[in-house]
Amino acid sequence: MADQEEEDLRMALRMSMQHKPPEPKRSKPRENAGPAGLPEESPELKNLKLQRELMAAAAEKRMMAAKNTAAAAAVGSASKVEKSVVGAKQEKSGGAGAGGHKCVDECKGKNVKSGKELSLAEANQLFLMVFGGEVTKDILAQWSNQGIRFSPDPETSMGLVQHEGGPCGVLATIQAFVLKYLLFVPEEFGKVEPNMPHNLGSSRFSKSECVASDNFASFTEERKSRALVRSMCEILFLCGSNKRAVIATLSILDSDIEGSEDCLKDDIIAKALEGLSIESCSALQKVLRINTYSSQAIAFQRLKVMISVFQSRMGAMLFLI
Template sequence: MAVEFATRRHEELINEVKTMLWGPVVKEEVFQRWAQGFYFSADENSALVQDEGGPCAVIAPLQAFILKQILTESDINTWSDIKPEKCNELLIKAMSEILAQAVEPTNTKFSILLIDMPNSIVNGEVPIKNTQMDVDSVLKEIANIESTSMQIDKPVVESQVFHSRLRIHTISSIEEVQKFLTQNISMFKEQFGVLLLLYSVICTKGIRQMRLEISDLTDPLIHSIFGYGSQSLINLMLSGRAVSNVWDHDQDVGGLKLKGIDQQNAVGFLTLLETLRYIEVGTFLKSPSNPVWVLGSETHLTVLFSTEKKLVSAETPAEKAKRVFKKYDNDGNNFIPTDSLQNVLAELGLYSDIEYVDIMKKKLDRHNDGIILITAFMYEFFPEEPRIYPDTFILYHYNGLLRSNINNQVKYHKGQAILLESVVESILDSNPMLTVLQTKWPSIEVQWDVNQNPSIN
């Protein structure tokens, strides 16, 4: 009876994850585009390759955490010299970090999903020794059972068969997670590696917590027609939170409490959609703790990074002031109700005695309009801070899609960036890369080594 219950619960959990990701019906065409493993470029040892459109929602964040590892490990001089075995180690560390972000403090259990091997125990707990078999033979066995259509490079395995073969391994510590991933890294580099990591992150997070964080449960996390990942899915991979917004903290919008990013992230996020006012990216993602940013276009995700550590730092007093001010700017109009001034000052640790606040209200709201503009507030309490960024620095860009790279070679492209004296912020259809970067550095210009702007699509 216990085995029967465990098997039924296992199947229910897999079905819940499947529905959350794909909706009530899995479109086979979209599923096949996501059915790829993690493998590195022949032209850039540490750069992951993306075969088709869609799985960048997993691949780009994972690449960002790989680059974060490279930038923080002292034994790595240049990424061009990284050996294949070191790349595997970086891959495992990046996967582990993404899983560690997702685990809830009240539940220290990690759930790693693998494809079931022949003769394994079908109760949701597969012995580790059974996972050491040859992955290719298992994939071929599955394909021979369910499909007569075979590709030369990989078997066509239907989504139903894939889901029926998934087994969950429960692991109690991040150290054991790294060990388990090391033992089974070959499976993640095979046909379903991207999906196995994605399902593992969701199961580690927990269905209940996922539902609490996702704003709209009616839409699947993977678009049923175009196959791209939702913002909730991107945020889950970037921060461990499946929220649909990228602003700082939770915000009250029209009486609805909408969740955002709750702390400074390890890697950042910038998006072209912010220039179109579809999205507001907060300080926690624009100013991460490492100089690595996932870049979003309308349809694709790429990665920007730099070796210049001065590009990131602890939050300055002025940055914190703007972030706190925006918490009380419910409509995003760059002003707050005058009556909110005392709360803002108190949250910033500034003098907030009622008599003093009344004096400042009259000064900052001279015409008695009932509002205080952010420009007036910042000018009064946080005069212009010296710029902490260097005037010039090197940037690198990664795009995992072969067709989006010159000569179909996935490589890091180098750019020389300069911050001009005056802001040149603009929306240029001919230069979406620059448009995205200006959401972080409004006065930036970049000269790329290939004499053309790398594609963010």
């Protein structure tokens, strides 16, 4: 019995040594778990972070677009500046090829020669505005026999001559501007042709720059003629708010004086005006032609070509119109 109990005890001991205890239960691993020891983020915090990331991406995209736009604008601005510099150089040097004679060509173009013909209604309105409804033949004769000419007397050589009453207002205005260019504008500035938008007529000069002279006979005919043309150009643009000038001429004159020498123009114009009498709006409408200019340089060239017309007996009337 004792041996049997001892054997049973040994077997129980062996069985106890071979038995494996059950494994302890473990929780399932959490997905997207953060670092150990940190609490899980709330959904609100996650949404806030997502919104911030989206806003940062959008801001970066806008910054890149702004940089590209600024670069394109800089390239365009540089191109414009380069074109302006090239254009200024061409203008200063007189232009290249046909462009250098643009002003002269436009002044001598066919459309400029013919000019615009007024309608009968426009001519009637213009005639009434200038002369009124009850104008006499004597008044019309005064206006039809007054040119814009300098005095041949050496003591008054820079003054304009008025033969009869009537056109005194026109002559006095031109005379004031002529004196400005002869006495108060340095000669080197007077030789520069006007160019839009700058107008030398509106410039201011100090007393040291003024070129006043007591010897009126010292002014050459060329300088007086240039001062007259500049004065007429400035006055006409002032009438058009410095935006345009309307130059009037006669259809019977343009084709005859273009290309003629200065010494022959007076005779050609005098012959063309023989028998011409403007006593009604219909007579004015038949011969009057007008051209509108927005460039002071081109208008200056046109007036320079037409100066003999304004010196003729119809000059004061044409300038007033």
